[in-house]
Amino acid sequence: MKYTDRHNHSILEELEEKALMEHIPIIRKTERQILKKALEQAKPNKILEIGTAWGYSALLMAEWCPWACIDTLELDQDRAEKAREYIKEAGCQDRIRCIAGDAAHTIPQMQGPYDFLYLDGPKGQYLRHMKAVEPLLSARAVTAADNVLFRGWVEGTLQVPRRFRTIAVRMRAYVAYMKENYETDIYPDGDGMMIAWRKKTE
Numbered sequence: 001m002k003y004t005d006r007h008n009h010s011i012l013e014e015l016e017e018k019a020l021m022e023h024i025p026i027i028r029k030t031e032r033q034i035l036k037k038a039l040e041q042a043k044p045n046k047i048l049e050i051g052t053a054w055g056y057s058a059l060l061m062a063e064w065c066p067w068a069c070i071d072t073l074e075l076d077q078d079r080a081e082k083a084r085e086y087i088k089e090a091g092c093q094d095r096i097r098c099i100a101g102d103a104a105h106t107i108p109q110m111q112g113p114y115d116f117l118y119l120d121g122p123k124g125q126y127l128r129h130m131k132a133v134e135p136l137l138s139a140r141a142v143t144a145a146d147n148v149l150f151r152g153w154v155e156g157t158l159q160v161p162r163r164f165r166t167i168a169v170r171m172r173a174y175v176a177y178m179k180e181n182y183e184t185d186i187y188p189d190g191d192g193m194m195i196a197w198r199k200k201t202e
């Protein structure tokens with residue numbers, strides 16, 4: 001079937017509905033708008049996403065940036081397979097590549113330069129993944145990271161339940177690293193989305 005916006009829209013709607021039923025996490029509505037705005041400003045030619053799930057956000061990014069190529073990394077083989085099916089159905093298989101495996105292992109196999117990075121994989125691994133991707137980022141690259149406020153446990157004084165402490169501590173380290181090395185904005189709606197771009201050199 002020939003790709004059209006309308007066709008892609010109905011695939012996105014179906015994907016969203018099924019993902020909700022199967023408890024597959026996908027980007028929330030508030031964060032979608034922030035991501036869209038960041039992409040409109042960055043106008044990336046090449047995008048790297050960590051955390052594909054079923055490919056919802058990858059397909060959204062493909063719709064918003066119809067000129068761009070996207071590499072998206074997913075740990076879970078079944079999810080990656082499902083994402084590839086949706087990507088093919090949307091006619092985007094020439095622009096979106098879904099790579100299965102642990103991002104810690106697949107990132108070093110990727111070829112940049114990427115103008116946009118979307119971090120939406122394991123919340124305790126953002127800093128590790130960021131440092132691994134940094135050599136692949138172009139000079140104008142923008143990084144978006146979802147869930148940086150992680151249920152209010154990253155900034156502020158809320159008590160973090162024991163089982164989430166490691167994630168909260170690691171997310172704090174990610175936020176601190178980004179604030180030190182990049183220009184950053186955190187949008188607090190939803191679970192917190194950070195947009196980061198390179199500091200201007202003097």
Ligand SMILES: C[S@@+](CC[C@H](N)C(=O)[O-])C[C@H]1O[C@@H](n2cnc3c(N)ncnc32)[C@H](O)[C@@H]1O
Nearest residue numbers: 025026027051053056057074075102103121122
């Ligand atoms: C929040 S979901 C991604 C949602 C997707 N970006 C969307 O909005 O449609 C996070 C995904 O990261 C994947 N993930 C977890 N650990 C990973 C790892 N080490 N490497 C790659 N992907 C990983 C999970 O399997 C899960 O599907």
